[in-house]
Amino acid sequence: MPRTIVDKVWDEHLVERGEPGPDVLGIDLHLVHEVTSPQAFEGLRQRGLAVRRPDQTLATVDHSIPTSDRSLPILDDLAAAQVRRLEANCAEFGIPIHGLGSPRQGIVHVIGPELGLTQPGMTIVCGDSHTSTHGALGALAFGIGSTEVEHVLATQCLLQRRPRTFEVRIEGRLRAGVTAKDVILALLSRIGIGGGTGHVFEYTGSLIRSLGVEQRMTICNMSIEGGARAGMVAPDDTTFEYLAGRPHAPAGADWDEAVRRWRGLATDEGAVHDRSISLDVSNLGPMVTYGTNPGMGLEITGRVPEPDRLTEPAQRDAMRAALGYMDLQPGEPLLGHRIDVVFVGSCTNSRLSDLREAAHMIRGRNVAPGVRMLVVPGSSEVKRLAEAEGLDGVFRAAGAEWREAGCSMCIAMNGDELAPGQYAVSTSNRNFEGRQGRGGRTFLASPLTAVAAAVSGRLSDPRALLP
């Protein structure tokens, strides 16, 4: 019987089929960070349990750490204690950690692929909803809660129901100035924030095939913003090229054998997804969100929608509340709206290709007076590579802050945050109320649109800045 890529990975990792209960699923890689793990380690201690597979577990610090000078102590006592607790837990349970001083420290979803730990066909979990990012390499990767973190630490297994599958077919070619971020924001504006609940997305189609792995990561990353716990792209030559030579990727004869295996993961001809949607993005323009969830987006040349035109009362109320929070008027054009802060970073858009794109556009230009721009590399390795090609100098010359790696203003736990009422253009993934600081207002957009806003101080079309 023909199977989808989701079914193939699932079947391969079945420890025990649960009839009628949930299946027991084996986990290949468990990524751990400081915020969602301390309660899980405490649970192990209370039961006197060990970590079953420290060799398949990796920790790093990313969420609550400062992105300022790393030679200084962490000023926030709570964050400092959380980081120390993770270090102590890793020492006690024998888990490798890329701590603050490690050249490989970074956002969990940036370092997994970067190290070659994320590989096609694997099951990957982390106490973080953006674990969906790793699906760009053909892994089944999803976020879990802290109790499930404890389960995986103790048994390397999870009780899970087989998800339904949802094919997202994306065809066409992107026009200049339009990026993978615009594609995923366009999808979310179509299906809404709950459109994929209960499903795993499989992204297919000519557009997806034409994208590099880092662009595919941007798309898979925001699967959770559509309600899907995971998003996957079947591995192909682009994937293998990305992986070859990475520290933890197979080598020699193992590599050839692995590639042979990985080629068999693609969804079989004739396999049926539970749902599907098709998008042609050939005419898509740069996208931006106007509301307080990532499904409230439109092309930047558009106007703020009018809630009164919505027929469903709940949706109308939700949009009214969103526009109230954002202080936007129905019918108002988005272009030209003033902004205060620009954030380039997060597990959505902080990899080397994102920084290159942004640097290329800002080179020779300046951040507008009164605007603060932060550029936060996704990992210490991305930072090193970016500096090796002089990108830090480009950003600094333009007047932007070049910072240390971490989640930073995406989640605003570490002091990098908006003041009440401020508007940000952010390359991150969530524009929920207060997400980037209490009372702060977020326009989600691509790195190119972020740069265009930074240099003009207003929401601007990045296509006007193309050579």
Next chain:
Amino acid sequence: MRTPIVRVESRAVVIERDDIDTDQIIPARFLKGVDRTGLGQALFADWRRNPDGSLRDELPLNRPEAAGCEILVTGRNFGCGSSREHAVWALAEAGFRVVVAASFGDIFRANALKNGLLPVEVSAEQLVELHRLLDDDPARPLTVDLLAGTLTAPGWDVVPFSIDAFSRRMLLEGTDELGHLLALEPAIKAYEARHPAPVTTTRPLGDRAGVS
């Protein structure tokens, strides 16, 4: 072992809104602790309080009648967004044992079931009726019967809700899944023997080639 849920009879607190994300349930700045406790007071922190710290009286959750309520009635797609289990811990510590919604975020639902917080999913139409009913009489008590799988209120239908048999058993018995998983040791061993780990170590290795 936690308190089993069999039947909950309580007045409800209503937050009539769709797509309530976990950043609203508990904002990220409250996630810097290392325990599961102390989170109840931060529940819906930014909705409950003005920037100066004073309570917003207009929020149902802040009214005196909300004290002791064990049931939260909300909209569609409750608990979407971040995987933070802190959202569930905060709700539970604030005294909630049931959330009624038209749908739930996948991760939130899984987290809730592991903490003795029962997610009750009803149809969008039934939820509209329930909101109308509670609008008319906010003091009307709701009864959630997990054994029967029903939600009822005086003057309303008996509305069945579905929950998978495994989760239902865990909630009824107050047991947790880890005990169940640990008992599967022989099956896990057999799986590990037939499924060698693709990555044999996560310890730092030297780069074999320049990575760009």
